[in-house]
Amino acid sequence: xxxxxxxxxxxxxxxxxGRRSGKPAQTYPTRxxxxxxxxxxxxxxFSFSLVVVPLALYFTLYHPRSSSSVLSVxxxxxxxxxxxFHEILDEHSRVSENRTRRHFESPVLAYVTPWNxxxxxxxxxxxSKLTHVSPVWYDLKSKGKDLVLEGSHNADAxxxxxxxxxxxxxxxxxxxxxxxxxxFFTKKKQWRKAIDIIVKECEEMGYDGIVLESWSRWAAYGxxxxxxxxxxxxxxxxxxxxxxxxxxxxxxxxxxxxLIYVIPAPHSQNLGEYDFGPxxxxxxxxxxxxxxxxxxxxxxxxxxxxxxxxxxxxxSLQLLLGDAKDGAHMIFLGINFYGNDFILSxxxxxxxxxxxxxxxxxxxxxxxxxxxxxxxxxxxIYTSNNHRHAVFYPSLMSISSRLNEARAWxxxxxxxxxxxGLDYFFDxx
Ligand SMILES: *[C@@H]1O[C@H](CO)[C@@H](O)[C@H](O)[C@H]1NC(C)=O
Ligand SMILES: *[C@@H]1O[C@H](CO)[C@@H](O)[C@H](O)[C@H]1NC(C)=O
Ligand SMILES: *[C@@H]1O[C@H](CO)[C@@H](O)[C@H](O)[C@H]1NC(C)=O
Numbered sequence: 452x453x454x455x456x457x458x459x460x461x462x463x464x465x466x467x468x469g470r471r472s473g474k475p476a477q478t479y480p481t482r483x484x485x486x487x488x489x490x491x492x493x494x495x496x497f498s499f500s501l502v503v504v505p506l507a508l509y510f511t512l513y514h515p516r517s518s519s520s521v522l523s524v525x526x527x528x529x530x531x532x533x534x535x536f537h538e539i540l541d542e543h544s545r546v547s548e549n550r551t552r553r554h555f556e557s558p559v560l561a562y563v564t565p566w567n568x569x570x571x572x573x574x575x576x577x578x579s580k581l582t583h584v585s586p587v588w589y590d591l592k593s594k595g596k597d598l599v600l601e602g603s604h605n606a607d608a609x610x611x612x613x614x615x616x617x618x619x620x621x622x623x624x625x626x627x628x629x630x631x632x633x634x635f636f637t638k639k640k641q642w643r644k645a646i647d648i649i650v651k652e653c654e655e656m657g658y659d660g661i662v663l664e665s666w667s668r669w670a671a672y673g674x675x676x677x678x679x680x681x682x683x684x685x686x687x688x689x690x691x692x693x694x695x696x697x698x699x700x701x702x703x704x705x706x707x708x709x710l711i712y713v714i715p716a717p718h719s720q721n722l723g724e725y726d727f728g729p730x731x732x733x734x735x736x737x738x739x740x741x742x743x744x745x746x747x748x749x750x751x752x753x754x755x756x757x758x759x760x761x762x763x764x765x766x767s768l769q770l771l772l773g774d775a776k777d778g779a780h781m782i783f784l785g786i787n788f789y790g791n792d793f794i795l796s797x798x799x800x801x802x803x804x805x806x807x808x809x810x811x812x813x814x815x816x817x818x819x820x821x822x823x824x825x826x827x828x829x830x831x832i833y834t835s836n837n838h839r840h841a842v843f844y845p846s847l848m849s850i851s852s853r854l855n856e857a858r859a860w861x862x863x864x865x866x867x868x869x870x871x872g873l874d875y876f877f878d879x880x
Pocket of ligand 1: 550
């Protein structure tokens, strides 16, 4: 449910130019200076050259902007709490030349959406760092008494084959199960049909499995507060997982199709009947290959604040895993590559922003960016039309601290979604 709210965001596509290394303009002043100095009397030239030559050397050899190979954000010293807006403007489109070097060793699942199409390009560019790529393409719906898989028009076979050719990322499209539970859970035939449709689509399109999202629908339809229906629901996921596992991957004969299941993060300290809890996890862990945990959207326009306070992430993992810490490797800990621009005046809302929106706000308002210790997120305040806004958008530091958290638990990572981020975020992975 939470993810769906971000659907209508469109990327303001950043230009490609930013990814080219170096900004030659930075070295021209020194060269121009050296040129005019040649016209001065020899003695002047000689004494000036003592200054100019080392300066020119410094700029051409050591100044990172004019260096031909761009270092990672760690080596450039950019991962820190104190950042200025101009530093982000200068650096966000520069990524390390070495795009195969991984900094995060566990699996990384990257969502890609048709409405932020930049993500398609980023997935190809950084496929060495992404073990799983999930294009958000399909809905399995009830149509009368029948089931239909919608979204085939989104599927881009050429792109899937490009990702496979790179040889690094598994492609698992997301399927949202919209089917009406009253029909779905009372007829075994519908189950078999749903499983057949999904397996067939994977085989025909050469996918490596799917990411299934159904929990929030089931909560809304009253499936989860009915113990019989809830059992049936879990059983369906198990059957689907077993069916996918029995099929050999078309791209790797020693591998089977995978099932990753999307789960919400609990919003309070105690698990409610709609939450996905440790028993559910134990029930499913042998039937699925991982859980994509939605640890984002903690705040909302009605309750502005950080997107995913670190303490909340910690308590979500604690609640979900309980004493079974060995299950952590199955959790793809969710991090957001989008942010929020909240209007603080009462009742006015605001909402999600992409990296492109964020950069425009920095250019326009030149804000003082602050680090909030408690949540471990950056934010800034600006005023427009007499309304105060608070902008929370991920930073190198906030993402880095969440990667450290995932490392500490031995968890994997999931990113919603890579079309909305800034280019240099990929250096962290
Ligand atoms: C990139 O980094 C990896 C791992 O550190 C290294 O093995 C590889 O040689 C590097 N590639 C380039 C082009 O520097
Ligand atoms: C579950 O919750 C729904 C409302 O969300 C309600 O209509 C339904 O009666 C509840 N079912 C049970 C078994 O409590
Ligand atoms: C094929 O799958 C196996 C089992 O998951 C894995 O160990 C191997 O690295 C894969 N091979 C390639 C080329 O991806």
